[in-house]
Amino acid sequence: MNANTNANYPFRASARRTLDLEQRAVAALDAKLSEDFDQACRLILACPGRVVVTGMGKSGHIARKVAATLASTGTPAFFVHPGEASHGDLGMITAKDVVLALSNSGETDEIxxxxxxxxxxxxxxxxxxxxxxxxxxxxxxAHLDAGVEREACPLDLAPTSSTTAALALGDALAVALLEARGFTAEEFALSHPGGSLGRRLLLKVEDLMHSGERLPKVAMGSPLKDALLEITHKGLGFTCVVDEGDRLIGVFTDGDLRRTLDQHADLRALRVDEVMTRGGKRIPPGMLAAEAVKIMEDNRITALAVVDEQERPIGALHMHDLLISGVI
Structure with a gap:
């Protein structure tokens, strides 16, 4: 095929045909689910060892991914190459394990x-x-039927629809096991400590908050000027306002300042508790940082007061801290 012919080839039409065939292959799996799927889940849940996943060729690539997905969602698993298993790696498998073998034909010699x-x-x-x-x-x-009507390959030879179906069925198995185990986000994070995923799931508010001398705080009854100076010096766009017992009674923010300027011509005689936001949003130090992000987004604010069990402010969390840490 020459370059001119290539230039006019309907590439997107070919891509759409492939996507349509693979979507239909995955959709057809629903009707193939049987009691064997339940049995497979029960075998794995009762397994005192690990799930050993194996497969050859393209099925081997899918098997590696299935093993990785199982391992990251609460089901200990690893991949063993079937060819290597016959030459010593079979010693990695014990009677306590469950073997999950992938083969489109079901006749792969090495398996x-x-x-x-x-x-x-x-x-x-x-x-x-x-x-x-x-x-x-x-x-x-237990047998999991991942059969497809035809491959997306126009020659019906290259593993395409079949590998997509096997991948989707492997995901379905992993998620069913995850749900049956009651696997939590915190447990998921323990196997994903690196990168942004781990940061989102593992970091807590207390890991990021400003505390001690960096915490903006003024007493109830303080002149508004003192609150403005505190906001300026601490640079978080707000200050906590506390009562005689050091309990949080409100916050004064940049937004409060703008409203105050609209409503009062003379700021010199004002006290901070006259113009603060009473109550204010507050969070505990043990909350996941990702949860704090949602509170900020839902309330369209950029900072939160962090309080202890006695409602005393012990820290302040700003959206900028979450950005720097990679939580968002």
Whole structure:
């Protein structure tokens, strides 16, 4: 095919055909779910060891992803290459493990060669194939049907729709197990400590808040001038206002200052508690920083007072801190 022909080729039409075929392949999985899916989940939930995921070729690439997804969502799992398993890596599998084997044909030599050994070992086998009558499917305690009508490849040869279906079914398995375990965001964060994901899930307000001398705070009855100086010196756009017991009774913000300028010609005689926002939004130090972001967004504010159990301000959190930390 020459360059001129390439230039006029309907690339987007081809892409749309592929996407349509793969979407239909994934949609068709719903009707294929059976009691075997429940059995697979029960086998894994009862497993005292780990889920050993295996697959060859393109199915192997999907198997690696399925293992990674399981491991990150509360189901300990790892990938074993079936070819290497026959040459020593089978020692990584124990009778306490569950084996999840992926093969579109269900006849992959490197995997079927392992069947007698797995049977002898006593490790339960879950298969994911495109052929329920295949060797692998027949020897499994639970079979997950990932069969597709045809590949998106126009030659119906390259694994395309079949690998997409297997990937989606693997995700469905992982999520069903996650929900059954009651897996939490905090537990998820423990296996994702790096990058922005870990920061969003692990950082707490107390890790980011301004405290001690950096906390903006004035006493009730203070001249408005003192509150303005406190806001300027601490640079957070607001100050806490406390009573005689050091309890938070309100906040005075940049927005309050603008409203005060609109309503009062002379600011010199004003006290801060006359023009503050009474009460004000407040959060505990142990709250996840990501939750604080939502409170700020919902209330269209850029800072929050952090209080202890006695409602005494112990810190201040600003949107800028959340940006710098990578929480947002």
């Amino acid at each position: 079927t060669a392992l069947l007698p050994l797995l049977k002898r070992m006593g490790a339960p086998l879950i298969s994911m194939t495109g052929r329920p009558g295949s060797t692998l499917a027949r020897h499994a305690q």
